[in-house]
Each structure stands twice: as structure tokens, then as C-alpha cells.
Amino acid sequence: MAHKLIILGAGESGIGAALLGKQQGYDVFVSEGGTIKDNYKQELAVNHIPFEEGHHSWDVILGADEIVKSPGIPEKTELMKKVREKGVVVISEIELAYRFSKGKKIIAITGSNGKSTTTALTYHLFKTAGLDVAMVGNIGVSYARQVATAPAEYYVIEISSFQLDDIVEFKPNVAILLNITPDHLDRYDYKMENYVASKFRIAMNQTKEDYFVYCMDDPEIMQHLAQQPIYSTLIPFTIMKPLKEGGSIANEQLQILVDGEPVIMSMYDLALKGKHNLYNSMAAAIAGRTMDIRKEKIRESLASFKSLEHRMEYVTTVKGVDFINDSKATNVNSVWFALESIEKPIVLIMGGVDKGNDYSAIRDLVKEKVKAIICMGVDNTPIIDALSKDTPVMISTSGMMDAVREAYAHATKGDVVMLSPACASFDLFKNYEDRGRKFKEAVKAL
Template identity: 40%
Template sequence: MRRISIIGLGRSGEAAALLAKNDGFSVLVSDSSNGDDVRRRAEDLSRQGIFVELGEHSKKILDAEIIVVSPGVPLDIEILKEAEKSKIPVISEIEFAYRHEQGKVIAITGSNGKSTTATLVARIFESAGYTTFLAGNIGNPYSSSVMKTSPSSITVLELSSFQLEAMDSFHPYVAAILNLSPDHLDRYSSPDDYFAAKFHIFDNQSADDYAVLWADQKELKSLSERIFAQTIFFSSSSEVKYGADVRNNTIYRSGEEILNVEKLGIPGPHNLNNALAAVAMTIPFDVSAKILGRTLREFKGIEHRLERFFEHRGIVFVNDSKATNPDSLKYALLSFERPIVLIAGGYDKGADFSGLRDIFSKRVKAAVFTGDTGERMAAQLCDVVDFCAVIWEFEKGVRRAVSLAAEGDVLLLSPGCASFDQFKNFEHRGRFFKEIVQKIIAERDSDKTAKIPATRGN
């Protein structure tokens, strides 16, 4: 029997294991951890005849004709070095799933806006009548949906830089890089290495395919000279002949009027770029301007991305837990005219926050920094805001921020960092934040002597 080893037992590793079993492989899954979620998945797989080892990566992994790595697994761990010496192919979960794909793939990457744009693109194609699957870094493993694809279906993939490593035949019909800024410097030795991982999205494209790029970023515009696919640009600052742009405050698709910018369902300048990218990705397909405009108007965004989930005594509470790098935090701050009480910080990926000083001084009334990056963010940013606190524990930080917010403020969770110092993932962090806010407000409302301040102040 053919043998396959899968390293990493998160959602994508579990889905890849089940797909491999369906293919008739003898499957080994290995994870170096043994937490509750991993043990639960291991028990589920074991009941289906899949062998799982936890707490180590043993030599058994090498008894395979192919090794599939989950996106969170670095490619330089010792067992993969041994696999390379033994000439055992190592591929990503995305590559493994793609080998089963029957339809067309739209692949989307970038440093910011991936989830919002991918969800919007999927919504557009669903509205246009296409059988559509949304998968990848969005939280739905590609391996879980790929067997449902058909020659007429479209799969929209959100892809991280990690997922674009260890590719071989992955070949999207439409591939897009939304934007680039330094990120994941805890994994990559330099921003250029991180950017190079993103560029893999175009590796196997031909002249029959399409590459969608942001014309307003010179690094991406110049990239068009190095790829073989037909190039489609999007821009919010200049007209493009073939792509999506803004003219007289109206979105256009290759000269065709789509929608007035004021009618977009998602706010903020960054979301205008996300919408333009989505519009550009429809050019190779049959999607009418009417359907496109209606979907752009009706789409209200996604959970954990500038999610206005609560309003109380004139304070708007916003969950932006998906903001995991400095640029995404900057875009969040640019989205509000009200004074902002900010909760930021989290797992340290080695990012530099000093570039946020100007926007902090203009938009942030008070900042509470939490988690592993709290002290470092405070050192770079505290002197440009009226009030600043460093509180490692997330719940205590939220409570402090709520005590600082007054009528007319926005209380914004936009960490600018990953979540792994105190949470399983950004979804866990965002939902915990919403629960804690509701709990704090309920406590305050039950105690008539404790009130959220009615006027601004420290």
C-alpha cells in the first residue's frame, strides 16, 4: 500500500489525512504537540484507521513516498532535512489538495485584506450563479472541499506565505497579490524572503492565466514584468486600462461603471482597495455589472475585521482581531473619525511599530498594550498618546480600556500582532473580546453606582 506522512495536526492536517485515506494511502500523522485540540483530532482520526503520533516527529515519517506539511510547520525542521536527504518529496497541504482540483482556482494572497477580499470574491461568484468554494487560510481547509469541485466550479483560496511554500504543480487560473508589507519576520530572515514566498503564487501560471496586482505599490507593479500571465491591475488613485479603478468617486471595471464608492457595504480606504481587487478578479469571467454592483453594496464584511458588534452609551465597540501586523492596525485607525481607545499587542513576530507614531498621535486617545509585545509597543508609541498602559493579561487590558472609553469614542481591538501568546488563534481572541465586553457592560449596568464616563478624559 502507498504510504504518506502528514506533519501537523491542525485543521488542514486533519483534512489532508482524510483526503489521503480517501485516496487509498496508508496515513501517518505526526504532531510535536499534544494539546487538547490535537488529542481530540488524533482520537477522531484513529477511529478511522489513521495512525497518529503526538509529542515528537519520529523516523516513521520517513517511511513514506510523500510528506505533506501543514502551513504552521517550518520547512527547516530536522525531520524535513532528513526527508530531503532521502529524496522524499515534501509538499504543502494546498499543493496536495490542488492535485485533486477539477475546476478553476482564484488564489489570493497579500499582507492585508486577504480574508475580506476572498470572502467578497466568493460572494460575487455565488451571486453570479457559479458553484463556489471558499477555502485556505480563511479557516476552511482546501482538502475538505476539493473533492466536491467540478469542471464548472470555482474555488477561491486565501493563501498565506506559509501555504505558498512547498508548491510543485499549483496553478491558479487567477492569482492576486493585494499588497505587501513586512510580516512574519519570526519565520523569514528578511522582508525580501517573505515577499519571495508570496511571489510563488505566480510560479506555474502561463499566458492563458491572469495575475491581479495593485498598481499603487511599485514593488507589485514592477512584478508584472517577471510573470507570464496576463496582468490585470487595480488602483484607487489612477486610471487603469485593463482592470478596476475609481473615476469621479465611482468604481469602474475596464471602463464599465459599477458602483459609487459611497455605496460600498464595507468602510475605509483599505476596503475600497479590497473591493477594487475583487472587481478586477471578475474580468476573466462572465459576471454582470449589475450583479457585481449589488454584491459590493450588500457585502458588510467578515467577523473579526472591523466588526462593529456593540454600541453602549455612545461608545462603539469594534472587533478587529484579524489585524495581525502593523499595516492592518494602521488601516483600522484610518477607518474612524471618532477618538479611539485602542487595545493592541500580542504574540511577537518581530515587527517594527515605530511607523505608526504619526497615525497614533492623530487618532488614538488612549492605548492599552497587552501580551508579549506590550512593552515593546509601548516603548515605541506611548509618548505620542495622551494615556498609555501596559497590561500583559488580555482580559485585564480590556477592562482598563473600557474604563477609559467615553461617549463618542470607539473602543477598538486591533492588535497589530498575532494571537498565540494567549489564544489559539485570532478567532479565539476576537470572540473572547466580544464576550468580555458584554460581561463588563452587564456588570456595570447591574451596578448603578458604576458608570461608563459620559465625557472624554483620561
């Protein structure tokens, strides 16, 4: 009898897990409570993987040998309670992918914020050094899909706490924990310590041969380390004082010390600006050093890194107002990261084809940081209904030119106007790239 693998949730991680499971000879079935995107449906059909959408067949699911659960499904759901009662083994897609990529080098990055940037930067560093590396996880292609379709020698993985909740053997050679701030506490019984413990699972299987890279300036991390020892080799980073081992700042220079010769470069040569990016740059550089990447390559990478086009891409500054193109943010989660990373007041341009978005995830950040929302789409009702109580100004426009002009009119010196749509683009544009380019054109025409 083939191993019965049931995948709950058909997003990128669920589809990746299905492809890998099928490739490894498992008997795979995908169950999605909502609707499955057309491109994913096609992939399942082409690969002869049976699926259901719009409901869950409990009897089928409870008959599984093993379940891969999407990170988006909370434990509180009726279905998960039944699964736990029955005692079916539940793993995350990360765990499944790890099972079939043992012996490869894994750099795993988690934290409440800065994950995407640090992941992209670490990938850039390994790529610049000429290594066979893939960037996977929350930042694009799922880890399982990569293992199934284009396996690499090195994996740089962005991991959320939800993905860590269901690992069993997953063990990165380098685990990076950037910071821990209260986030998603609804999934952790509103207990900060549960959320912290969940982040620390990234190191739970590590041994002395592995590295745990962490921010010394984060009180939650330090408190947890004091109470719960970790068995891996610890490498801290800080901006508060020089260190003998790890990453630190002295005389406006970044210093990375890992086994031997230091990597030293001026803070002003770093491609990424801002305090939070000092931490991200140190973490990536430490990961590079643990893998013996030459210091010239590390310096070169930290200086040459470009944030991805249409992903928090700085366009220009007009009369003290910064314009940022984050057109790639086609879901609410991406907008959360975008809002989270900006310190200045924000005028947010959003809208497009709403795929049944749940905007509750960004409500707190909108309340805290967004002074106006400019909607741009054929139908802006979902955004207006969801967020109008959380921001003082909510305006509807029907195209990019109008949206940019309205946003500029509501911004004052020191603000940021950001296109971060949370929606697909095909009501007004060909794709998110086209939308991002139209935004840049409209900004330049101001």
C-alpha cells in the same frame, strides 16, 4: 504498496490533508511536535488515521514517499534539514488539494494584508451570483478538507506565502496579489526579495488563459514585474489614475473594465469603507468579471457585503471611540490581521485560554499601534509576560464588563477599542460567539 504520505503538523491544514490523503487511498501518518487539539484527535481516530504528538519519529518521516508540511514549520528546523538532505518530496496542503480538484475554477488570493476580507468578499460575490463556490484556506476550512468532504465547482482560496513555498503544479485560474509589505522576513533569511519571490509563486504555473490580478500602486509588486515576466493575462488595479483595463477610480467612482462593458459604481455605495478596502473591492470585482459574473450582481455584492459577525465587526461609536468585536480571533495570527488592518490607535482587549501561544508574531504591531492592553481571563500571566514591554499600559480584569469599562477609560476620541482575544473562550464563556455577544452587550451598557 500504498503511497506513504506523512503529514507534518496537525492544525486545520494538516488534518484536511490527512482526510484527503486517506480518502484517496494513501497510507497516511500524522506527526505533530506539539499537542493535537482534542476535536482533531477525534477526527483522526474516527477515520483510522494513525498519528503521534509531542515528538517526531524521524525514521518514519524520512521513509515517506511524500511529505505534506504545515505552513507553520520553518525550513530552519533540524527535522526539515534532514528531510531536504534525504531528498523526500515536500508539498503543501494546497498542492495536495489541487491534485484532486483539477478542472475546477480556482481564485487564489495572497498579499501581506487584506487577504481575509478580499477572500470573503469574492466568495460573497460568487455566492450572490448563484455559483457553487467554497471559501477555503487560511480563512476557516482547509482547501484539502473541502475537496475531501464537500467538493465545489469554484474555490476561493486565501493563501499565505508559506503555503506557496511548497507548491509544484498548483495553478489558479485567477491569482490575486494585493500588496507586499515586509512581513515574516525571519522565514526568508531577512531578504525582502525572497519574500516577494515567494508571493509571486502564486502565478508560476499560470498560462495566457489565466489571470494575474495585482495592485499597480505597490512598489514591490511593480519592481518584481519589471524584472520577472509573468505569462498569464495581467489585470492591474490602482487608485491613482483611470485605466483602460482593470480596476481604477475616477470621479469618486469605482470602474472595473475586463473584456468589454465596464462595471461602474459610486465609492460611497461600497459596503466596506477605508482606502485599503477600495483595493479589496476592486480585486474581488475583477475576479468576478473574469468569471463572467453579471455587472448587476457585482454591484449588488459590493454594496451588500457584511463583514462576518465576531470578525472585525463594528459595534458602535461612543464619544468618538469605535468599538470592534473580533471575538473570532482565537489565535495570534488572527490578531495580527486585526491589528494590521486598523490605522487608529488601539486599546486591545485580549485573553482567555492560552493554548501555548507565541505572541512574538504580534509584538511589532503592538509596539506600533496599541496604547493599552486590557487582559480578560482567569489567568493573564502569559500575555503579561509576553507583551508588557511592548505597550505602555497593561491591566488585568476578570470579566467582560470590567474589561470594556477599563478599555473605554483608556481610550480617547479617535481611538479604537477592539476585542481580539488570541485565545479560546471557554474559561469565562461558552464559545467565541457567546464572548462576542457579551462584549456587544457590555459596550451598549456603557
